[in-house]
Amino acid sequence: MSDMSLLQVKDLSVSIDNELPILHGINLDIKPGETHVLMGPNGAGKSTLGFTLMGNPHYCVTEGNIIFEGEDITSLSADKRARAGMFLSFQNPYEVPGISLSSFIRNAYHAQTGAPVKLLAFQKSLKAAMEILSMDESYADRDLNVGFSGGEKKKAEILQLLMLKPKFAILDETDSGLDVDAVRTVSKGIEEYQKKKDGALLIITHSTKILESLHVDYTHVLVKGSIVHTGDGTLVDEINANGFERFVKED
């Protein structure tokens, strides 16, 4: 089983609303338990790849396939992908008034498992996960992301990651806009996910702060919609030192 791919992206080309082509012939192969990092300069198409993998209807696959656990999910809707075990931590999570964070997670949990949620056990594990993320308990009862600071929004995303326990999670710029302490906290949450579950990760970032304490198996560099280089975890350090210049030139 461990040799089998969890997620395969084959020659994937994507345009937004059938107009602007953004991604060209992307290939990825992610196995269970692996952590992949996707780096690249602003505007390279990193978030586009995240949204496309999760099934945002505005992003149209013009060529290629997305295979998850051996099944072609290219045309599946986002909710079905989530129920198959995929997760996307949003760069800009949406504010939804009138739904509390905890009831949102409970609803999502129920939608994914189909099982009734045992309230006490749920609250207990929610509390434990919030502690890991140094989130004040009061956030559980607050409207989803409404009035949350940038840091709290990202923590709320990682909280969902820990509660929903997906097989594969895409973290889109989870570190952007966070101060050093918040990055450390969020990173702790991601570590917890890596530890507890044989979960795979695709971490999208253009900085390296968040990766300092995380084990990384592969690093991909995305420039102008194409993966121009793939290396192991040490590539992160090189990019940290020299930036993307070398890859942009290569292109």
Add this chain to the structure above:
Amino acid sequence: MSENKQIVADIDRSLYDFKDVESESDFYRMQEGLTEETVLKVSEEKNDPEWMRQFRLKCLKLYNEIDIPDWGPSIDGLDMDKISSYVRHKSDMKGRWEDVPEDIKNTFERLGIPQAERESLAGVGAQYDSELVYHNVKDEVAAQGVIYTDLESAMWGEYGDMIKEHFMKLVPPTDHKFAALHGAVWSGGSFVYVPKGVKVEIPLQSYFRLNAAGAGQFEHTLIIVDEGADLHFIEGCSAPKYNVANLHAGCVELFVGKNARLRYSTIENWSKNMYNLNTKRAIVEENGIMEWVSGSFGSHTSYLYPMTILKGDNSKMEFTGITFAGKGQNLDTGAKVVHQGKATSSVINTKSISKDGGIGTYRSSVIIQNSAKRAKASVSCDSLMLDSISRADTIPGMDIRTDDADVGHEAKIGRISDEAIFYLMSRGISEEDAKAMIVSGFANPVSKELPLEYAVEMNNLIKLEMSGNG
């Protein structure tokens, strides 16, 4: 009282019965259209005192004189000649749930009226078509001197003079054509009197329903909350679907005494062919508090603007409302407030949802009269459109005649965001559920004002509307 009802029940209804529809076999109806003969017949059926008989005739005259409104949604589809004004179930007044006929019970159960009401609620007056069929006031509430009964029998009792003094004084029949119509043919409804200083701990509730094709419903609710008293009254309405244009022209008159408080909660869910032309009005004395919670679902066309007159100094009003306009619906709703007393304050918060081409219009009027020094008024209306073919309009009116009023107004109109839907779907929630969650969240400020079981019912209604099965 029961003797009077017996006479009604004994009338030979074979002439009027509709035999072709089984569920209507227990009903008889007046001849369609509105004539003096019809009005007198209603009066006779209701066993009116003479003053009421005269009042009905006066109202009929006014009805024939006043034009239909020349503003708001079209009511051209409403043919008054086709509206039979009076449908009555043969069932008599019932004090015990066990005695209510099985078919009526079934309908109520399908509507989800909670069984727990007998324990948790003080009394139930549920109107089936035009007649009160079920009525129950808990002993301890009655022991506090609270009167909760049907208006017809109350006119003959010790509160007859009180009713005569208040009936259609707040909503005079000259107000508009449908108020005049109501005065002429009203039937059924509730009378509540809460004596001085009495705080009714548990809400009184009443369900109104309309259950026959081509039948109008004209129930009258008269509530008097005396000085320092406190009451929560819940009115719930729903009706099944029919093809013939239906009319609802009810009237609610609320009198809130000095230092008293009245909370009036409504969920209306009329069938999608209903013309809902309801008039609700409250008058509040010194230091009194009037609270409205209003959920408007269903109906083909609605005109509904509960009005509050803040007569006494320091009196207060709070209105929280939600309207859901789906396919083919044109719902024109809002609130009115007139500040008369000094340091009076009003808060209006409304939410409007429109979907599948539905039109939701928020219309309000805030009047601060010259006498209302240091008045405060705040209006906030949010509209959410669920697609590009639906419509939301906001028509807030303000007439301020003082120079020291503190007035705020905020209006937001928006469309449901695809990105927010995607966000919820990325967590495994289906598109339909995601939309319903966003809409329920939008409605939450209203549902949290409702008692739990009604909040649940409202969320179910939203889900039903969202799935297109409303």
